[in-house]
Amino acid sequence: MKKVTKQTLSTCVNFGLLISVAFILTSYIYFQKGFDILVNPQVANINYMLCISGIFIGLRKLRSEVMPLITYWQAFLAGSTMIAVAAIPFAIFMYFILSSNPDMIENAIQLFEKGFKDASYTEDQTKTFIDIYKAFATPAFLAFSQFINKAFMGLVFSLFLASFLSTKKNLPKTNNSTNFENKEQ
Numbered sequence: 001m002k003k004v005t006k007q008t009l010s011t012c013v014n015f016g017l018l019i020s021v022a023f024i025l026t027s028y029i030y031f032q033k034g035f036d037i038l039v040n041p042q043v044a045n046i047n048y049m050l051c052i053s054g055i056f057i058g059l060r061k062l063r064s065e066v067m068p069l070i071t072y073w074q075a076f077l078a079g080s081t082m083i084a085v086a087a088i089p090f091a092i093f094m095y096f097i098l099s100s101n102p103d104m105i106e107n108a109i110q111l112f113e114k115g116f117k118d119a120s121y122t123e124d125q126t127k128t129f130i131d132i133y134k135a136f137a138t139p140a141f142l143a144f145s146q147f148i149n150k151a152f153m154g155l156v157f158s159l160f161l162a163s164f165l166s167t168k169k170n171l172p173k174t175n176n177s178t179n180f181e182n183k184e185q
Helices: 002-031 041-066 071-099 102-118 121-135 139-165
Strands: none
Touching: 002 041, 002 071, 041 071, 041 139, 071 102, 071 139, 102 121, 102 139
């Protein structure tokens, strides 16, 4: 049993690292092109797609090579582990990007301020929200929030994908009323 557990954990960590590399490469490419990766919906949508496909491929490999009979909860925990592993290097990457580019945080603050004004909040409410956001808008806190974001995203997608990729035990379908073979009286 320990060998299967080590293989399962190894597969989850490997796929988590691959998903993390995909997250980082996507964000880095957008960053190099001059886009703001902190509040860009295109980057978020691509990360959703990468998350779903990474969990799907990882669970399929896990099911085909390591655990042919995988329950829903095992598949859910494996998918969640993959994304938890993927979120750690991505959060570290975001910390370094945000530390070296504080203008990204300022752009996000300006975007939130504009959004509050467009949503018809009063000037006092907008100022209060922006002051709170500025207090928490540090590279460390925003990187941690990216970790929580990715981990939660992985939990939600793992709930969904585990239902499709778990295997049901194949119980023999016998009907005792018509099965007369090897029956002793």
